[in-house]
Amino acid sequence: MTPSRSAFAAILAKDLRSELRTLQSLPAMALFSVTTFVIFRFGLDRTSLSGSLAAGVLWATLLFAAVLGINRLFVAEREEGGFDAIRLAPIDRSILFGAKVVALVIYLLALELVAVPIFAIFFLDDAAGLLPLAAVLLLTDLGLAATGTLISSMAVNSRARDLLVPLVLLPLVVPLMIAATGATEPLLSLGGPAYDRFGTWLMVLGLYDLIFGLIGYAVFDFLLED
Amino acid sequence: MTEQASPAIAVAGLRRDYGDRPALEGVGFELAVGESLVVLGPNGAGKTTLLRILATLLRPSGGEVAVLGCSLPSEAWKLRGRIGYLGHEPLLYRDLSGRENLRFQARLHGIERDAAEARIEELLRAVGMERRADERVAELSAGMRQRLSICRCVLHRPELLLLDEPDSNLDVEGRELARALIGPGAGTRVVVTHDPERHLPEADRVLRLGIREAAVVS
Numbered sequence: 001m002t003p004s005r006s007a008f009a010a011i012l013a014k015d016l017r018s019e020l021r022t023l024q025s026l027p028a029m030a031l032f033s034v035t036t037f038v039i040f041r042f043g044l045d046r047t048s049l050s051g052s053l054a055a056g057v058l059w060a061t062l063l064f065a066a067v068l069g070i071n072r073l074f075v076a077e078r079e080e081g082g083f084d085a086i087r088l089a090p091i092d093r094s095i096l097f098g099a100k101v102v103a104l105v106i107y108l109l110a111l112e113l114v115a116v117p118i119f120a121i122f123f124l125d126d127a128a129g130l131l132p133l134a135a136v137l138l139l140t141d142l143g144l145a146a147t148g149t150l151i152s153s154m155a156v157n158s159r160a161r162d163l164l165v166p167l168v169l170l171p172l173v174v175p176l177m178i179a180a181t182g183a184t185e186p187l188l189s190l191g192g193p194a195y196d197r198f199g200t201w202l203m204v205l206g207l208y209d210l211i212f213g214l215i216g217y218a219v220f221d222f223l224l225e226d
Numbered sequence: 227m228t229e230q231a232s233p234a235i236a237v238a239g240l241r242r243d244y245g246d247r248p249a250l251e252g253v254g255f256e257l258a259v260g261e262s263l264v265v266l267g268p269n270g271a272g273k274t275t276l277l278r279i280l281a282t283l284l285r286p287s288g289g290e291v292a293v294l295g296c297s298l299p300s301e302a303w304k305l306r307g308r309i310g311y312l313g314h315e316p317l318l319y320r321d322l323s324g325r326e327n328l329r330f331q332a333r334l335h336g337i338e339r340d341a342a343e344a345r346i347e348e349l350l351r352a353v354g355m356e357r358r359a360d361e362r363v364a365e366l367s368a369g370m371r372q373r374l375s376i377c378r379c380v381l382h383r384p385e386l387l388l389l390d391e392p393d394s395n396l397d398v399e400g401r402e403l404a405r406a407l408i409g410p411g412a413g414t415r416v417v418v419t420h421d422p423e424r425h426l427p428e429a430d431r432v433l434r435l436g437i438r439e440a441a442v443v444s
Binding site (some may be wrong): 003006007009010014017021022076080081082084085086087088089090091114125172 | 281282283286306307308309311313315316317318319320321322326329330331333334335336362380
């Protein structure tokens with residue numbers, strides 16, 4: 001294994017091990033999403049959702065649950081000196097960005113393994129759209145993770161971190177959410193999934209992932225400078 | 227005529243500001259390879275700032291700094307992995323065990339797995355931590371964290387040691403054990419200390435930093 005791959009694997013394994021031991025992010029994200037679904041269920045007074053309303057409820061909930069994890073993404077690095085340890089090591093600092101993006105994608109996928117079935121139980125009459133929804137979830141998670149990692153690394157040094165992350169992140173992910181709901185809406189329509197412009201929305205999601213992945217890779221080194 | 231070896235550290239007219247407030251001003255000194263520099267000064271004199279600049283963790287605001295032949299900050303990337311830095315923070319993850327932290331550091335420094343395991347065991351024995359190394363760092367005392375931090379600092383066999391209060395939180399036994407790893411025989415060192423009685427006898431050079439006073443090298 002090359003030194004870069006070894007460092008990437010070490011950072012990723014460290015993050016996953018810490019999360020498994022402390023359960024600081026995932027349970028809170030999952031609990032938040034379940035509670036929000038309950039609120040939507042009684043707030044909307046509907047036992048069944050479809051189309052744009054179903055897509056909106058799903059993505060608004062997942063997005064705000066993701067913010068909880070994004071807020072904590074670099075806390076260990078900030079509070080326990082991990083940034084200094086990585087800056088002293090002979091590795092490209094963008095490796096930290098890559099490892100954090102992958103860790104966040106894993107957190108989001110784990111969250112969705114819990115949240116999406118509960119969403120389906122609460123609101124969907126037909127679960128046929130869930131299989132193609134997996135592609136939308138994965139592509140949206142990648143974009144959310146790239147943008148979230150970038151914003152989290154900038155906000156972590158601020159005392160107003162919990163405020164800054166949503167304030168800066170949410171406007172940046174508006175295009176991502178438009179594409180995600182656009183791709184999800186026909187999948188959850190009444191009478192089973194449809195695929196109108198599904199491919200187009202997936203391409204928009206992929207383009208967003210590419211742009212923010214490249215921006216993160218390009219600027220992350222500078223963000224770690226003092 | 228013999229060619230004079232380049233110094234391990236050469237600093238001239240170093241300045242570092244935090245906003246409008248100067249933390250370091252007009253600092254200059256040279257340190258030869260293998261020598262020990264002890265840095266003294268009151269709180270707020272900029273000792274830790276100096277050490278962090280030498281470690282490439284802070285950028286100088288002005289002046290010239292060269293460490294191990296690399297000009298800072300432009301060639302900081304060449305220095306990574308060649309410095310052992312022991313700061314106020316142990317740079318250890320609290321939710322990992324001591325051994326897991328050292329393995330993590332070894333992978334960051336590109337040390338092969340077998341060599342890393344052997345080196346980690348050697349260091350843990352050297353600081354008397356082999357029996358407590360599988361406990362989470364959060365559960366260890368400050369002195370034990372400092373012992374682990376010393377292991378982390380020398381794990382990759384650095385060419386230059388930058389030590390900020392290396393004895394802090396260590397008991398007498400810990401100090402003696404640490405001495406074998408980061409003491410005078412450990413190579414080129416810069417030691418920041420508030421304990422001149424202990425460290426001055428080991429010093430080849432002494433740098434006294436004052437608040438709003440010129441730095442004095444002796």
